[in-house]
Amino acid sequence: MRALPIAVTVLAAALALTSCDDSGDNSSSSKTSETGKTETNAVAAADCKIDSVGIQVGPANVAPAAGDTGNVPVTITNRDSPCTLKGFPGLEVHAGSTSTDIVADKAATPEKLTLAKNDTASFTITYVRGTAGDANTLDLKTLKISLPEATATQDFKWSYGPVAGKGGAGELDASVTPFTHAGD
Template structure:
């Protein structure tokens, strides 16, 4: 008789853990498309955690948004930079790679993690040269499918205009042990 409540509790805990590992700051669309490289990581096999962020408190300040990827599928590789796009309504901006760090090829075993960081400069509310971003879309190298998450870190300052964000994204790095 006692085995049933323990089984139900264990099942509920497993479902909660599964839900936590896939979204971070929000869920997202995930078509899980195949990359062109047969060993490349697929976004559909990864849990994505966005944040917690070191949010830029005021216009002109810099903020960092760490993103952690956890491999829930077979061993795969990440090479290059993640694709990051910020969107506000019908306007979108691709975040450029931070060329200060050279990308390396990472092999992720099942349950291994990798991370990257999006650094941005907060813009002024209502500034037409900034982007009042609402959505962050992440893609992996060589794939068009991605996951989208809510952006809640304020407007992003543009260098020249809203589609040229004052932001960069680092290459993937191994996380954990």
């Protein structure tokens, strides 16, 4: 006799839960077509574009002397509609007529980030200061930053001292981390 009221209560609760609308996720919407199948329309954010973001380089933890390590944080703020970042930024540095890339940190694993308007992401450049005038050192003047899947760049003055070389010609003792959410 008691089983019937409990079964009715469980059934009512199940029906109430299935009628709830979870509208907290705005990344997709679904509807039922005339055939009875559910169709989902995912709203995917496009890749972030360099002309739609603000970039701030520094303030840095500058390497004070040759052989010391320095860190240069870079913050990117999305100024437009939601966009995504995945991977590493493109970093090209110039010392007079010589240019080279700063390579990705091989130990780091990038994740896909979606930035809403005014959200920020960051990455860090880590470098070893070189000895001015040394054949293996580049006295950098310009840092060019690009976003993944893009060729457009923004240029910034490099004011953190010369960077030590490593290995072969033009390879710097420097690396960059993948993008991470900034703040919180």
